Amino acid sequence: MESFYDWGSINLNNKEKLIQDNYSKVNQISARCMRVIVAILALAFVYCYFGTDMDESVLIVFFASAIFIALIPTLIINILKFDHAPVTKHIVIICVCLIATLMLTLLSTYAYPIMLFPILLASLYYNQTLVLFASLLMSCGIVGSNYFAFRFSDVFIGFPCESFEEVMMSYVVPQIVVVFGLSVAAYFIVQRNSMMINSAINMAVTMQDNQTGLIFSFAEISESKSKFTGEHIKRVAAYMRVLAKASGFDDEYVEMVSTASMMHDIGKLMISEEILDKPDKLTDEEYQIMKNHVLYGEALLEKCPGELMHLACILAKEHHERWDGTGYLGMKGEEIAYISRLMAVCDVFDALTSDRYYKKGWSLEDTFDEIIRLSGKSFDPKVVKLFIQHFDEFKEIHNRIPDKQKY
Known part of the structure; x- marks a missing residue:
């Protein structure tokens, strides 16, 4: 049988997405770390301002500049939402190196611990090149900060040295050696952890691909059993993608919900074709058998591992539940999972607009009016509102x- 699901067209790029998500999470952590630095800088400023005789204007300029730079990652990552951008991690490292350079210039030996922070922050990204980048940048910052501190020793905390060459040998070289030593250690730690992360990502991708492949296979089996199920499955998956995205879910979860929705009628595999494709109205006994497909679906999927299969199990069980509690299992309101409330609208919309043995499909306008009429009865009013807003996409x-095939 020719597959109606084209693996190439889906193009989820699971591994790349997981790697990007990992970078995004690390960027979020880095932004939080920089906010902690803001608090530390504020405390250091208060101490220097009231506890030392350093020039007040110099203190204000340097600490204000450092605090402004420390807030740049928060602006880029949390406000502008560039947490997935490849260049973001380099901006974070540049910012922390600039802060370290400013503090080394202003406070000299008192600020030594901060020169190690860029290396530690770079190691969070499991990127060896980034560690080397941070090491090189910090080394340049050390040279520059010591030069300015020596050149303007009347403004900054000076060195007991007669020449910059002496400063280089007594201060700059030891600092660079410390940075280089930490960088070497971080380099090999990152190398080892990177291998472990890649292995974990590969396993996660394999598991997700296996789950997706299983869902596609079952969907094709459903198509082979019924003459109309296949197109219904594809349309419902597309409708679910629209409503899930409109609900504010991230792209990964939207794709998972859409894929899982293909399994909502998997329980019908346990229903005879005589009932499934019966051209006349079902008897009460046949209708009760048909209703059991939600329980069959739950039984088939409830022990399958993985989040994707868990979502499929929820949809298989609850897609005929109604907001007012008159559905197959009597679940009501918030008792019904949100994705199942989305599914209810998508499933009914497709059922009403499709031709079947026993009926002619409704017009899109009549179906639209019917779903609005059933808001607060069969459907969650919030979901109906999303449906109205995105009706053109439906x-x-x-x-x-x-x-x-037309009937």
């Missing part, structure tokens, strides 16, 4: 993926 999907 129409586009309905027209783009028609049933192959």
Whole structure:
């Protein structure tokens, strides 16, 4: 049987996405670390301002500059949302090196601990090149800070040295040696941890791909059993992608919900074809058998591992539940999982607009009015509001993926 799911067209790029997500999380941690530095700088400023006789204007300029630089990662990562951008990690390292340089210039030996911070921060990214970048940048900062501190010793905390060459040998070289030594240690630690991270990512990708492949296979089995299920599955998955995205979920979760929705009718594999494709109205006994497909679906999926299969199990069980509690299992309101409330709208919209043996499909306008009428009864009003806002996308999907066979 020819697959109606094109693996190439899905192009989820799971490994790349997991790597990007990992970088995003580390960027978030780095931004928090920089905010901690802001607090430390503020305390250091208060101490220097009231506890030393250093020039007040110099203190204000240097500490204000350092605090401003420390807030740049928060602006880029948390406000502008560039947490996935490849260049973000370099900006973070540049910022912390600039802060270290400013503090070394102003406070000399009192600020020595901060010159190690860029190396520690770079090691969070499990990127050996970034560690070397931080080491080189900090070494340049050490040379520059010591030069300015010596050149303007009347403004900054000076050195008991007669020449800059003496400063280089007594202060700069030892500092660079310490930075270099920590960089070497960080380099090999990052190398080892990077291998472990890549191994974990590969395992996660393999598991997710296996789950997705299993869902596609079951969806194809559903198509082979019923003459209309396949197109229904594809349309519902597309509708779910629209509503999940409109709900504010991130792209990864949107794709998971959309993929999991393909399994919502998996329990119908346990229902005979005589009932599934019966051209006449079902008897009460047959209807009760048909209703059991939600429990069959739950039984088939509840012990399958992985988040994707867990979502599929929820949708298989709850997609016929109604907001007012009159659904198959009597679940009501917030008792129904949010993704199942999305699924209810998508499933009913497709069922009403599709031709079947026993009925002619409704017009898109009549279906739109019916779903609005059932808001607060069959459907969560919040979901209906999203449906109204994105009705044009539903129409586009309905027209783009028609049933192959008309009745």
